[in-house]
Amino acid sequence: MPTEASRKVPVPALERLATYHRHLLDLEQERVATISSVELEEQTGIPAAQFRKDLSYFGDFGKPGVGYAVPELRAAIGRILHVHEERCVLLVGAGNLGAALVGYPGLKEQRFRLVAVFDNNYAKIGRRLWDMEILDVARIREINETHRAGIGIVAVPRQAAQGAADALIDAGVRAILNFAPATLKVPPGVLVRNVSFVQELAVLSHHLASAGDAAGGPDDV
Numbered sequence: 001m002p003t004e005a006s007r008k009v010p011v012p013a014l015e016r017l018a019t020y021h022r023h024l025l026d027l028e029q030e031r032v033a034t035i036s037s038v039e040l041e042e043q044t045g046i047p048a049a050q051f052r053k054d055l056s057y058f059g060d061f062g063k064p065g066v067g068y069a070v071p072e073l074r075a076a077i078g079r080i081l082h083v084h085e086e087r088c089v090l091l092v093g094a095g096n097l098g099a100a101l102v103g104y105p106g107l108k109e110q111r112f113r114l115v116a117v118f119d120n121n122y123a124k125i126g127r128r129l130w131d132m133e134i135l136d137v138a139r140i141r142e143i144n145e146t147h148r149a150g151i152g153i154v155a156v157p158r159q160a161a162q163g164a165a166d167a168l169i170d171a172g173v174r175a176i177l178n179f180a181p182a183t184l185k186v187p188p189g190v191l192v193r194n195v196s197f198v199q200e201l202a203v204l205s206h207h208l209a210s211a212g213d214a215a216g217g218p219d220d221v
Contacts, residue, residue, distance in 0.1 A: 013054045016046060017077055020054075024074035025109065036067040086111045088147045090173060092164040093155030094119040094134045097179055101155060102130045115147045116140075118167075120160070137167060144171040151175045158182040165192075 023044055027035060037048035055061050058080055062068040078084040089112050091098055101107070102114055117129055118137040125136050135143060152168035154161055154176060161180035168176060175191045178184055184192050 009057045013057060014081070016050070016054050017081060019044060019046065020051070021074060021077045021081060021083065022110070024070055024077065027070045028074055032070050034067045034069055035073075037062075039067075083111050086113050087151060088113055088115045088149035090115065090140065090144060090147070090149045090152045090168060090171070091117045091155065092119070092137060092140070092152065092168065093179075094121070094124050094129050095155065097155045099129055101153065102132060112151070115149055116143050118143075137164065140167045141171040144173070149173060151177070153177045153179070154184070155179045 020040070023040070024035075037051050040046070040051055041048040058076075061073055061076065075084065089107070091101060091114055094117050098117060098119075102117060107114060114132065116135055117132050118135050118140055119125060120137045124134045127134050150173060152165075152171075152173040152175070154164045154168070156164050158181050161178065161182035162184060164180075165176055165178070165184045165186060169186060169190055174189060176184065176186070176193070178192055178194045179196075181196060181198070186192055
């Protein structure tokens with residue numbers, strides 16, 4: 001059961017919980033019954049001690065000498081993350097990234113349901129994107145009166161990102177996943193998580209170059 005301490009869980013711990021949940025879901029589908037913290041470390045690369053610490057924010061799990069029951073632990077983490085019930089999601093941006101997100105099966109597997117896709121390009125509005133109709137971005141508030149989605153995804157160019165976020169917030173969205181290369185200004189109570197592929201690639205590039213320097217590159221004398 002969640003404890004008082006669970007209200008102060010560090011964000012990295014929540015990110016790891018999401019990783020555990022995804023991995024446990026795969027194990028459950030493979031009909032794996034139990035797993036130990038050591039086995040989970042071998043499979044995910046997250047230290048066993050860190051795994052146990054992350055779980056300790058929310059109570060006691062597992063049995064000594066037995067390990068963790070995969071279905072029960074997956075369900076418990078799902079309740080902690082509130083992904084045990086379906087969450088409606090709005091998407092703004094029907095470009096290449098938006099199309100990939102609509103077609104991504106992992107959203108449904110994790111109980112996130114895209115209920116509407118919006119764009120401001122009149123050449124796209126009214127067309128089908130997979131099994132969804134692309135709607136005018138001006139209709140976000142109207143459409144969300146029905147769905148009551150609390151999560152929105154921004155997948156638009158930088159110059160359109162703030163307007164997309166404002167429209168989502170005006171429609172009742174209180175959590176935004178931002179793929180646009182822009183810093184969004186949001187009111188208190190609205191959470192934004194930024195996803196930048198280019199930023200992550202830049203970090204990887206730095207680490208790759210650093211590893212090459214440590215090993216001694218061809219320019220070394």
